[in-house]
Amino acid sequence: MSDNKKETQAVNEFNQVMKPVSLWADAWKRLRKNRMALVSLYIVSFYIIITLAAPLLSSMGVIHDYKEQILSNASLAPSFKPAGALVVAKLEKRIVDLEETIKSHQALEAETGYNPSSGFNFGPTAEVVPTEGEVDPNQSFSLNFGGTGTDTTASADPLARELEFQKTELERVKAEMETNPSAKKVYILGTDDLGRDMFSRIIYGGRISLAIGIVGTLTAALVGIIFGAVSGYIGGWLDNLMMRFVDIMYGLPYMLMVIIIMAMIGEKARGSFVILFIAIALVSWLTIARVVRGQIISLKNSEFVEAARSMGASVPRIIFRHLLPNTLGVIVVFSTLLMPSFIMNESFLSFLGLGVSAPDASWGTLVSEGVKAMEYSTWQLLGPAIAMTIFLFSMNFLGDGLRDALDPQSKNRT
Amino acid sequence: MTEEVILQVKDLKTYFHVDEGIVKAVDGVSFDLHKGETLGIVGESGSGKSVTNLSIINLIPNPPGKIAGGQVLFHDKDILKMSANEIRQIRGNKISMIFQDPMTSLNPFLKVSTQMIETIVLHQGLDKKAAKAKAIEMLKLAGIPAPEKRIDQYPHQFSGGMRQRVMIAMGLSCNPEILIADEPTSALDVTIQAQILELMKDLTKKLGTAVILITHSLGVVAGMCNTICVMYAGRVVERGRTEDIFGEPKHPYTQGLIHSVPRLDRENSERLFSIQGQPPNVIDLPDCCPFYPRCEKAMDICKKKYPTVVHSENGRAVSCWLYAEEKK
């Protein structure tokens, strides 16, 4: 055996090559085998990259400006066709609907002498409000207000008036289709009620949700770690007290308190993300505290701790330099699982209007708006909802995969 | 031994498929068990002793484990080929097994009476009342005071030694032909160990039960067993009657084991002996004698091929090139 050259590979007694494996390399190998976790990892990374690159993409014109409101492009469905074509299609459909309704009313009039729509005249008609559907034929009185509208040449029938209006609109839009830049835009996930591009809104919403999620999780984790480590290591009455505290908090709807706090704080303070973090972090640190405490308790009597103590290491040093690095695995797992819950809580608050405030929008805000528009433009709800769900789904699978990879004896091992 | 052979293990192989490779936990184990005989299986941790016994009643978790070959003939019927129904009639009934840690081996959520009665009702067809009476009787035999009261308690209300007595009582309650005891005393205090072993010896003699006792302690084996199997890295390296093995250990490993036992009758000045090295990692072992890295008498051929088994009188067998050479 030559001693002057270092062995590049370790060999066991049977002359078989042994590869040294560290804990993390081992875990990474196991994680790679778990296909769902790997896919989830890619998805999560994808989300993070896109949300980080969002301002860049926006300035490069790859995605539309998320703040820009183009009212003429409002409430368009997702499509690869340019906005102009969609608006034209919408107008054409409306015109067809109107023509049919008018025809049917005229037929009714021919038979019964009664036209359901000409009786109504709600005054000045400078701005025609499109009726949502047919006029109720049961309302048969025909008060004619005449009105001071500029358009007295048109018939008193509001449907006919609208038909004229839409026809002119159609002509105008068709003419502008090539020249107006707004008409050329493609909205692959559609637009909302104010003509804002859903795709970029969802990406920017992701920026906010993810930022809140990451920072918030880190904060909650930090609080939980310190609490759990101190409680677990020192033990005794301090541990008892702290754990009683955690127990009490665990069973109570702390979120209700958070709702109250956020509701009372007032709009100005609510805009501050810091308050939002703190509020939600207060709810989330409990599990991590418990878990870290458990780990510390099981580790604190190990030999390496005794060795450190016998060398005169102080308590904080033991906790932070020796014990915590060994609990890192558990911390990583639970933090990964904490993040989706954090984002859920934040979107819950935003949904109630108590979270992120305009003009910023998180996924929760977007979903909240989407719910309001659910009936007539479902994509406004489905777009952000699906985006958020996929992300949370992936984070959860990733967390599960990490847990299996880092601790093969853990409860979820298949 | 002129008694009939009731159990024959022939070339048993049990492998575990894990990410890193195939663990050949048991790789060709053979031995015979006679009626009323107490057989001891000795070996270090990881030598495959527990897996051997779990394989006998086909209790290997599958996946990742699999019985890859061999036969286990109980009264000439191969257990490994039996249907699930047939095996269940043997387990707990003709062949009973007790485990190492009585705290985790008894269901903490069920009363002791429930756990004992279910076996008796299942295998002996008694009704619940009669079964309970029988259970109480077994507990008494096992040395548990006030068994009528204690039988309705939960396992956590018993001390470690008492719990193991309960396990023994439960294991013997259907009067099995074979009792497999997997390190029954390793988890107990030393003083209790002796009591439990005495109890086992008494009861099994009284009931005529054959015993397969798994242990890592030579002392236990010397006191209790008629025959010994020494296992290393998934194989039996030496087999024979207790007095033969202790009197004239043949395999270097056996010799090392016996030498390692501290002697009270020698001078204190000697260093304690231990076999140098570590038991091997049994994944993907090459074809050689697994003991050779630690063997003082290793020869060239030991690195290349697994030694053939050499049989001699009185059921003696050893797997070592030292003796295969001699025979030549």
Next chain:
Amino acid sequence: MARYFIRRVLSLIPTLLIIITLSFFMIRLAPGGPFSREKDVPEIILQNLLKRYHMDESLGRQYLRYLGDILRWDLGPSFRYRDITVNEMIDQGLPVSMALGVTALVMSVFSGVAVGIISALRQNKWPDYVAVSIAVVGISVPLFVMGPVLQLFVGMRWKILPMGQWVSVHGWKAIILPALTLSFPYFAYIARLSRASILEVLRSDYIRTARAKGLKESVVVWKHVLKGALLPVVTYLGPAFSGIVVGSVVVESVFLVPGIGRPFVQSAINRDYTLIMGEVVVYSIVLIMANLIVDIIYGFLDPRISYK
């Protein structure tokens, strides 16, 4: 046993006290008052209003006064809804909310455990994958998405179930959608929890013993495995019920259920002190009692715990 129970009930009181005190001062100290949103009220009327609600006294005195009120179970008049007292609102709304919450909890437990069992026993086969996926969906889709979506499709488009309102209007069918929405995330969590727990128990030594005794696999599962494996689910019931309470705030609004969750957020925004405090007190009592009941049930089920 009875002594333990009494001791636990007594220990509720300090917890309750802490919650009430914290909430009280937090709410009162927040900027703005119950009348700050109203259009300009003449000064003298404002003074009279403040006097009527004892808000001209020091905060400390108001606090003590409130404590006394609670003891007499007089939660005061609502600041916002002038013609109804908080007691009345709670009397009307609490049974509704309790019915909804308990239904949701029961639904989540039964379906969650059932799915968990199937999933664990058919591990890595298709029922397992389906179950695990549904469970992950359940904990990834927020309540406030699930609710409106269900409402839209099941209620409006397919017209299978009523979209909203409560039993008095639609009969018992009205409970289904809101309870389903509320229960879904907890059903998912319980399914995962019971699956993991059963899998772990299946690997334990005492199950090995049971099999070594020759018991049939079905007996092993039903008699030996389940009892221990489901204990973590019982422990989870406390936080689950707490989550259901929080979720009901949204679900009641979406489905127009006349419970006490619906006015919650708005009353906080309105600074309707009495109503919001009343809700906090009631919710706290309900949850603390629920946790106590869960603890006791757990104590009955786990023989290793003794209540001496």
